[in-house]
Amino acid sequence: MHPALLGLITIVVGVSGCIGYFYGSNLLLDKVLFPASGPNIGRNISRRELIRPWLFLFPAILALGLYLAYPVVATLILSFQERGAGGVRTFVGFENYTQMFAEPKFMEAMRNNVLWLVVVPAAATGFGLLAAQLTDRLRWGNIAKSIIFMPMAISFVGAAVIFKLIYEARPEDVAQIGVLNHLYLLFGGDTPQQWLTIPFWNSFFLMAVLIWIQTGFAMVILSAALRGIPEETIEAAIIDGANPFQIFFKIKVPQIMGTIVVVWTTITIATLKVFDIVFAMTNGQWETQVLANYMYDKLFRANDWGMGSAAAMIIMLLVTPILVWNVYNARKEMR
């Protein structure tokens, strides 16, 4: 069957299935199980209102449990196992982890990930804040914001092609088509560089892609936060003779600190999971490996599920502090 047709049928079946479930289950509850009639009408109504939330929640809980909660546990278990002959998995304790930590490629991935975590959120938030502040009162600010925000819609893979064009190197005696080498030669560089093959620095060239994508996100949120600052505080500062820089760093930034933290952590999480950029641009060669790509390598190239799962658990471990912090804040807000 043609996949498009299959897709269409699935949409119809899926959507009508969902609607059918909600309609049917509520109908069942109202008309059959606890009808609003007969001798126990009061008890029936209160009982069905006890059950109804769970009818509404059931598909979501099922999907969340199966696709997010269960895998965390299953991956944890897998990371302590090794697949022996005949696909039999045996418990090996921390062996996968010790083996992994002994691998230079893993340590390289860890080192790079730390580098990414330090640079990308800081740079993206910084640029975002700068863009938000500069465009704030500009007449064409919205157009400017729109353009800076645009990379968000571009896939990491598309961005990889876009930046490959920038980093491209041609032989010395012909015209450079990569703008980076063009500028490098223009400002006194001697030979064109293969930017993505220079260890250590090449990670920064990959980070530039993510920063380029994430800055718009930071800008949009921080720009809304800047707008939310009470005018009086700024007017008071102006009257007191503060200069624009003082107003920005001493009055505005402290007031939006909460939002800056949210943006920072959100980009941190995106950075931790970065896979596509490295996969498409260098595939971890020339010392650019990161955890997510290392894990993919272990899972689907080396076919080592134990170590792949262990690598995934490391990513989870790195995310956990942010997870706890988010949950803590959400609970505080609800009270």
Place this chain on the structure above:
Amino acid sequence: MDGLSGKKPAVVWLLNISVVVLVALWLFPTLGLFVSSFRTSEQITSSGWWASLFPAEQTLQLRALDPDENRFETSAGVFVVEGNVLEGDYAEVAIDRWGTSSRAPDSYATGDTADLGDGENMTLNADGTYVWQGNGEQISGRGQRLFIIATIPPEFTTNNYRTVLFTEGNSEDMAKAFFNTLTVVIPATIIPILIAAFAAYALAWMDFPGRALLIATVVGLLVVPLQLALIPLLQFHNAIGIGKGYLGVWMAHTGFGLPLAIYLLRNYMVGLPRDIIENARVDGATEPQIFTKIILPLSFPALASFAIFQFLWTWNDLLVALVFLIDSSGETTVMTKQIVELLGTRGGDWEILATSAFVSIAVPLLVFFLMQKYLVRGLLAGSVK
């Protein structure tokens, strides 16, 4: 800031210039891909795309017409070949200088006559017409070489798009990837919205024990890296017989998209006016009625913003498709995978790569610009609250 910067023109100028620089910096990479997709492979590899926007000075090496076929005798023993070197490919070229040897291509201005020795001479005019004159021996063999320093206007072609979209072989792959991507994206966008809308309503407006715990769980699941889910779910899909395929990828995208969907929609629904819902309850509306008749229509902006998020995310996704969809037959490839493949195998074919990549990002960009309002609103609801 109004009071400060509004009065000093220098500050306003500085502000405008810095924003222009910032915008240019952010637009430049995408523009490069866009412009490159309209250049021939020869153009892409011979000069930077930024140069193609302006007329460029180039040295062309051309040849006069074959004298044995085109010469005619004006007077006894004097032969002439006339023609136009710019005919055809170079119709819009403007000649700056020209010459007859590769060492000195800038010897003559247009309209000058070059003395080629022994009475042989060549005259080249600005419009490309030339007169080549000499005796029968000189005007024979191969046509006289002409070196022209010329200003060539920007030139673009849509041929790449024709190749990628409509040529046998390429187009099948691209069209297949395009439709496969759509097949993944549409159900993977609609289904989580439906499921999440109901759950979000229950979490926002129904009272039941454990509600706070559930909300906290959703917030926690928001950041769980989907890398964790790959193996257990692949095992699960194999165990229930789905294997790799559309059903699996739809379910995976639904599961991964749900936390954000529920979170966004709940945040929005909580903000709806309490009066409306309570009045409806007093008037005897049942919960399903309140949900379908009041909550859903009012939540349209939030539904739209999640739909855009999920659309962009599933369209641009590579990892989930690689793991849950694309099998060894390659029949179910998606756009992102197709581009990665091109990057690997045809990294040198810039025109194909650039054009395919632009085709793949065109749809999300279109959605982005049309629905930006909702996207921004969704981002704000998801992060600031």
